[in-house]
Amino acid sequence: MSKLLEVHEVSKYYVHKDGWMPGKPVCALEPVSFSLERGETLAIMGETGSGKSTIAKIIAGAERPSSGDIFLNGQSLTRMSDRQRCRHVRMIFQDSLRSLNPQITVGKQLCEPLIFNTDLNYPQQKERVHQVLSQVGLLPDHYDFYPHMLSSGQQQRVAIARAIVLEPQIVVADEAFVALDPSIRAQIINLILDLQEDMGISFIFVSHSAEIVKHVSDKILIMHRGKMIEFGTTKALINHPEEQLTKTLLHSEHKYKVPLHSTTKE
Ligand SMILES: Nc1ncnc2c1ncn2[C@@H]1O[C@H](COP(=O)(O)OP(=O)(O)OP(=O)(O)O)[C@@H](O)[C@H]1O
Ligand SMILES: [Mg+2]
Numbered sequence: 001m002s003k004l005l006e007v008h009e010v011s012k013y014y015v016h017k018d019g020w021m022p023g024k025p026v027c028a029l030e031p032v033s034f035s036l037e038r039g040e041t042l043a044i045m046g047e048t049g050s051g052k053s054t055i056a057k058i059i060a061g062a063e064r065p066s067s068g069d070i071f072l073n074g075q076s077l078t079r080m081s082d083r084q085r086c087r088h089v090r091m092i093f094q095d096s097l098r099s100l101n102p103q104i105t106v107g108k109q110l111c112e113p114l115i116f117n118t119d120l121n122y123p124q125q126k127e128r129v130h131q132v133l134s135q136v137g138l139l140p141d142h143y144d145f146y147p148h149m150l151s152s153g154q155q156q157r158v159a160i161a162r163a164i165v166l167e168p169q170i171v172v173a174d175e176a177f178v179a180l181d182p183s184i185r186a187q188i189i190n191l192i193l194d195l196q197e198d199m200g201i202s203f204i205f206v207s208h209s210a211e212i213v214k215h216v217s218d219k220i221l222i223m224h225r226g227k228m229i230e231f232g233t234t235k236a237l238i239n240h241p242e243e244q245l246t247k248t249l250l251h252s253e254h255k256y257k258v259p260l261h262s263t264t265k266e
Contacts, residue, residue: 003073004169004202005036005059010068012054028054031068032228034221038169041196041203043213043234045249046223052206053174055223059204060091060172072169086117090163092173099159100147106133106158107143113166128165135198136161137191153184157191164195173205177212189216210250214238222246 010032013025029051036042044052057063059070061077070077072088080088093099101109110129114120120128130140136157147155156177163171173192177185189212195201207213213220213234220237222230222245230237230246241247 003035004038004040006071006074007032007034007055007059008069008071009033010055010058010065010070012051012058012063013066027226029058029065030227032221033068034219034228034231036202036204036219039196039200039202040218041205041216042219042221043217044204044206044221044223045208045213046245049225050223051226052223054226055221056091056172056174056204056206059170060089061085062091083117086113086168087166088168089170089172090166090168092159092163092171092176094175094178100155102147104146105143106138106145106147106150109147109158110161110165113162117166129161132161132165135164135195151184152180153187156180156184156188160188160191160195164199164201167199168201170202170204173203175206175208178208192216210252214250220246220250222249 010029011027012029013027015025016022032055034042044055046052054063058065059077061082064078077085077089100106107126107129110132111125114125114128118125126143129143133140133142138154138157138161142150142154142158147158150158159176160171177188180188192203193216196203203216205216217234219232220230220234221228222237222243224243224245230241230243237246238250241250
């Protein structure tokens with residue numbers, strides 16, 4: 001397997017404008033390095049404020065690192081144009097309804113990335129959108145629906161469709177499934193496993209659920225106060241965790257009881 005993603009010494013400082021020390025840079029992420037092979041799924045775990053979203057946003061291009069670089073197939077992601085990067089890495093947000101435009105139909109919203117990032121003509125865009133609707137388990141009729149006409153599970157499917165419509169190599173999801181009802185969450189996670197198998201997409205997801213992480217991920221990264229304290233295969237971290245926090249996070253009470261596919265990576 002070739003190396004898909006290499007995160008090399010990436011750090012992030014924020015300069016707070018207010019607070020008791022305005023202007024002083026605050027470290028959200030100390031230099032982290034790790035890599036991911038093609039088609040692998042990475043789970044990022046850690047306590048609140050440990051830097052999970054910061055890494056996720058930097059990989060997705062929503063934030064720039066203060067130092068270090070990220071390489072996709074050996075090419076620097078930070079030096080790519082937004083248009084180029086968008087084709088390779090996409091992000092799914094936590095609140096799918098808020099991330100969708102209430103005034104634009106599903107079909108038009110799914111066409112948007114194709115208009116801005118490809119040279120497809122209108123009939124080709126429409127064809128690709130119908131294809132992607134079916135890939136995420138929606139119907140052709142949903143093309144003309146507005147987001148409020150969909151259930152929360154269907155809205156999350158649209159958000160996933162928008163993330164995969166450009167056939168990216170990586171999809172980043174930051175606690176994207178937390179707000180969903182458990183049975184719907186299970187369906188969405190199973191959909192992601194299917195997409196991973198069919199399209200070879202690598203998922204990077206932030207999650208607090210040990211059960212979901214064990215089920216879906218190939219590798220796990222554990223964060224603590226802006227530092228990466230452990231990184232390795234899911235099997236290694238479950239069976240031989242080196243850090244107490246890893247043990248606690250992976251062996252915590254199962255928060256979500258969900259009927260997932262039986263292909264756990266444990
Ligand atoms: N835009 C910002 N400006 C200033 N500080 C920020 C900004 N974004 C994040 N931080 C700080 O960086 C640190 C890490 O934040 P981050 O959002 O990555 O945590 P997290 O692990 O995702 O936490 P949670 O589980 O609560 O979502 C926090 O101390 C946070 O206050
Ligand atoms: Mg977060």
